[in-house]
Amino acid sequence: MKSKSRSLLLQKIALHAVLTPLAILWLFPLWMMFVFSTMPDHGIFSPEIVLWPSAEFAANFQNLQADTNFVRAMFISIIVAIVYTALSVMLTSMAGWALARYRFAGRSIVVAIILGTITLPFAVVVIPQFIMVAREFKLANTWIALIVPPLFNSLGVLFMRQAFSMMPGELFDAARVEGVREWRIFLHIALPLARPTMAALAIILFLASWNNYLWPLLINSRPNMMTAPVALGTLIGLTKVSWGGIMAGAVLLTAPVLVVFVFLQRHFIAGISAGAVK
Amino acid sequence: MAKIKLENVVKSFGAYQVVHGANLEIDDGEFTVFVGPSGCGKSTLLRMIAGLEDISAGTISIGGKVVNNTEPSDRGIAMVFQSYALYPHMTVRRNLSFGLEMNGNPKDDTARRVALAANILQINELMDRRPAQLSGGQRQRVAIGRAIVREPQVFLFDEPLSNLDAELRVQMRVEISKLHKQLRTTMIYVTHDQTEAMTLADKIVVLRAGHIEQVGAPLDLYDDPANQFVAGFVGSPKMNFLKAEVVEKGPGGAVVALSSDRTVRFAFSLSTEINAGASVTLGIRPEHFILPGEGDADLTVAVEVAEHLGNTSYVHARLSGETVVIEQPESRHRGDGQHLTVGVPARRVFLFDQKGNRLR
Ligand SMILES: Nc1ncnc2c1ncn2[C@@H]1O[C@H](COP(=O)(O)OP(=O)(O)OP(=O)(O)O)[C@@H](O)[C@H]1O
Ligand SMILES: [Mg+2]
Numbered sequence: 001m002k003s004k005s006r007s008l009l010l011q012k013i014a015l016h017a018v019l020t021p022l023a024i025l026w027l028f029p030l031w032m033m034f035v036f037s038t039m040p041d042h043g044i045f046s047p048e049i050v051l052w053p054s055a056e057f058a059a060n061f062q063n064l065q066a067d068t069n070f071v072r073a074m075f076i077s078i079i080v081a082i083v084y085t086a087l088s089v090m091l092t093s094m095a096g097w098a099l100a101r102y103r104f105a106g107r108s109i110v111v112a113i114i115l116g117t118i119t120l121p122f123a124v125v126v127i128p129q130f131i132m133v134a135r136e137f138k139l140a141n142t143w144i145a146l147i148v149p150p151l152f153n154s155l156g157v158l159f160m161r162q163a164f165s166m167m168p169g170e171l172f173d174a175a176r177v178e179g180v181r182e183w184r185i186f187l188h189i190a191l192p193l194a195r196p197t198m199a200a201l202a203i204i205l206f207l208a209s210w211n212n213y214l215w216p217l218l219i220n221s222r223p224n225m226m227t228a229p230v231a232l233g234t235l236i237g238l239t240k241v242s243w244g245g246i247m248a249g250a251v252l253l254t255a256p257v258l259v260v261f262v263f264l265q266r267h268f269i270a271g272i273s274a275g276a277v278k
Numbered sequence: 279m280a281k282i283k284l285e286n287v288v289k290s291f292g293a294y295q296v297v298h299g300a301n302l303e304i305d306d307g308e309f310t311v312f313v314g315p316s317g318c319g320k321s322t323l324l325r326m327i328a329g330l331e332d333i334s335a336g337t338i339s340i341g342g343k344v345v346n347n348t349e350p351s352d353r354g355i356a357m358v359f360q361s362y363a364l365y366p367h368m369t370v371r372r373n374l375s376f377g378l379e380m381n382g383n384p385k386d387d388t389a390r391r392v393a394l395a396a397n398i399l400q401i402n403e404l405m406d407r408r409p410a411q412l413s414g415g416q417r418q419r420v421a422i423g424r425a426i427v428r429e430p431q432v433f434l435f436d437e438p439l440s441n442l443d444a445e446l447r448v449q450m451r452v453e454i455s456k457l458h459k460q461l462r463t464t465m466i467y468v469t470h471d472q473t474e475a476m477t478l479a480d481k482i483v484v485l486r487a488g489h490i491e492q493v494g495a496p497l498d499l500y501d502d503p504a505n506q507f508v509a510g511f512v513g514s515p516k517m518n519f520l521k522a523e524v525v526e527k528g529p530g531g532a533v534v535a536l537s538s539d540r541t542v543r544f545a546f547s548l549s550t551e552i553n554a555g556a557s558v559t560l561g562i563r564p565e566h567f568i569l570p571g572e573g574d575a576d577l578t579v580a581v582e583v584a585e586h587l588g589n590t591s592y593v594h595a596r597l598s599g600e601t602v603v604i605e606q607p608e609s610r611h612r613g614d615g616q617h618l619t620v621g622v623p624a625r626r627v628f629l630f631d632q633k634g635n636r637l638r
Binding site for chain 2: 168170171173174175176177178179180181184188189192193
């Protein structure tokens with residue numbers, strides 16, 4: 001009895017001995033980003049390495065705000081990410097539902113194609129997508145171009161399809177026998193049961209939109225529609241680069257992500273491992 | 279309440295046909311049980327009646343109306359599923375009222391129906407719980423309650439008790455029987471448990487591999503099975519089947535001897551022609567053996583195991599390679615490894631040809 005709990009303790013210690021350095025390794029750049037955001041520029045470039053924050057964050061932020069309207073960019077990023085996430089969760093759940101629940105000719109082909117698009121790197125897609133949106137549809141510098149093209153997320157579709165097809169079919173048969181219309185079955189039974197998956201997907205989509213750099217950079221050139229990562233990126237090209245300001249912006253960009261992650265990690269992990277057990 | 283009629287109903291999944299032309303009539307208020315081994319198409323047939331599966335050919339009518347293309351909800355049916363299929367995120371009360379609510383049924387009428395069903399099934403204290411907080415038996419009651427609130431013309435049950443333990447199964451079986459007496463609604467009940475079929479049914483439909491083998495009242499199937507499959511399926515323990523041969527053939531009859539013991543012979547009067555030397559199968563139920571000397575032939579078997587149930591015993595014995603089960607009401611003290619002699623009354627013996635068809 002006693003030796004058993006001791007070996008468990010040893011196991012725990014060994015595990016932490018491995019995981020702690022890894023966690024530090026991962027956290028170190030984030031910490032340094034935070035430290036740099038609080039230093040004056042000359043401090044950042046001084047040869048000695050300072051590991052502790054100083055007090056210049058507000059000044060750095062003022063530099064940042066002077067170079068580009070970062071508050072506005074953050075606001076745009078948040079709105080875009082929220083709208084994008086809401087629309088995309090809605091669309092991918094509907095597509096996933098159709099692919100999971102309805103038998104129709106060519107269903108497996110559709111699924112195979114969607115699965116296939118996951119393997120295409122974004123770099124392959126982005127040029128044709130840009131030509132289509134900007135040149136064919138003449139939608140450059142519009143909100144629609146910013147939000148709509150990335151909406152159809154094949155990973156999300158497969159994610160939701162998986163969640164729906166794991167639900168017992170008799171549940172929906174029961175509702176059909178009761179005369180519940182299809183869209184109400186979807187809305188009142190399928191969606192509530194898919195909530196954990198939707199939460200995980202929403203986090204993934206929100207982060208994807210939040211971190212998206214290439215597409216907003218390409219499709220939009222108007223400063224008053226810039227998302228935060230793009231706004232931050234423009235600072236690198238200025239004649240006088242304010243590194244402290246950029247770091248302050250990076251901290252502001254990272255903070256919401258960390259907050260979202262910490263609060264929703266339960267859902268996040270539940271969604272990632274959905275189907276692993278049970 | 280409604281009559282149900284199936285005419286040449288066929289079901290195929292792609293190229294694979296699973297129901298081969300079913301014909302069946304179910305009377306108003308009748309309790310009909312579909313019974314058969316796993317995979318024989320019971321659920322498929324039931325789901326076609328419910329409208330959850332398309333009908334590949336033939337017609338199904340409910341209450342005199344062909345319903346082939348009618349939505350499940352417009353067929354006047356309610357269904358109870360094997361998995362209960364309760365909505366997990368809703369309370370019991372909401373599970374009962376959800377369907378009515380979604381169809382715009384007036385609120386006070388919904389409340390009335392829910393209260394009535396809760397009373398019938400005695401689930402009043404459970405109304406605010408969720409399915410996960412209920413026992414298997416309670417979930418089953420709620421599932422039945424959800425069917426009752428629809429006030430259907432026909433109840434469909436797909437193996438509703440198979441997820442319950444033995445004791446609860448017997449209890450719920452009695453309750454379903456009571457429910458039928460109370461509501462007098464047409465009910466179709468699917469099971470692979472012949473005891474459930476025998477105890478519940480007004481009419482049993484025996485299915486095998488997508489064919490209806492026989493339709494009849496429980497005791498008719500027991501007393502007069504149409505073939506070897508039905509004979510073996512109805513009754514517990516199962517009917518004994520012993521290899522035999524026709525040794526003499528006369529006008530309107532034949533004498534048949536057991537292959538394993540040719541001194542055991544029975545004379546049958548038959549309307550079918552059968553050749554001397556033909557192989558046949560004799561069927562006799564465990565409970566139909568009698569005392570030696572009192573039957574038309576005596577049979578001596580080697581006892582292997584005796585199961586004593588208290589009220590009766592089942593002796594598992596061998597007869598040169600074949601297994602025989604014999605019910606022995608008074609054999610409490612019989613040890614293993616002995617020989618046992620029993621009498622066989624010829625009128626209790628069934629005769630089947632090699633294809634399993636009944637010879638009579
Ligand atoms: N959706 C389907 N697609 C293809 N084949 C199916 C489908 N549903 C059922 N089948 C096949 O049809 C046959 C009958 O199935 P069914 O579910 O009706 O059997 P059952 O008598 O209810 O069996 P059980 O007692 O195991 O429930 C089986 O061979 C099954 O494999
Ligand atoms: Mg079944």
